[in-house]
Amino acid sequence: MFDIGASLAAARDARGLSLADAERLTNIRGKYLSALEANDYDALPGRTYARAFLRSYAAALGLQADTFVAEFEGVVPEPEEEAIALPPVRRRPTISPVAAGAVVVVAVTVVVVAWVGTSHPSSTPPAAASRTTTRTTVTRPATTTPATAQTTTAPVPATLVIRATRGRCWVLVRKASQSGTLVYEGTLEQGQVVRFATADLWIRFGAPSAVDVTRGGKPVAGVTGSGPVDVVA
DSSP states (O other): OOOOHHHHHHHHHHOOOOOHHHHHHHHOHHHHHHHHTTTTTTGOOOOHHHHHHHHHHHTTTSSOHHHHHHHHHHSSSSOOOOOOOOOOOOOOOOOOOHHHHHHHHHHHHHHHHHHHHSSSSSOOOHHHHHHHOOOOOOOOOOOOOOOOOOOOOOOOOOOOOEEEEOOEEEEEEEEESSSSOOOEEEEEOTTTTTEOOOEEEEEESGGGGEEEETTTTEEETTOSSSSSSEEEE
């Protein structure tokens, strides 16, 4: 284990950089860099920001960024998710043995009565029988029209393009929301471009003023300012 903040400050001093110089180098506000050097993670805008800023700062100082991030993970572990309470299982009502026996007795009685009625038909006078007319009803099958099969094609989302045109910018991309699946995380150097063909992306920019963002060739709104911003596109 080592002191993250002290190591960052020592590396910056060794390179002869002030906090203002480091801010221009990383496009991260000086107060956040100062918080990293003081190990004051509560002063940062969230654990995700702290982890990303640390990676960018360490890399800019020529340090092993992965080593610093791993040490940070040990000092500030990921919070555990709360258990989801499941609704109680509804049980089907059960029938008592007494009720079941009563049902069986009723069923047997119905069968016996029906059998007696068919075994001993009542006699019908011949005259009445001669006047009885049997009618046969012919039921025609209903005409059905076969359903027409419809084929639907899901629309292809327009490509999202992030281009670092005015400097470097740290970018974090997740699916749908801040807690969604991680799609991409990294720092774009000036001139670099990343593209995503997935719809409904939640994106966090460390230095939004340094990038141009378009979806299907149209600018994405909200990517402005010098501080971190979150956008859904």
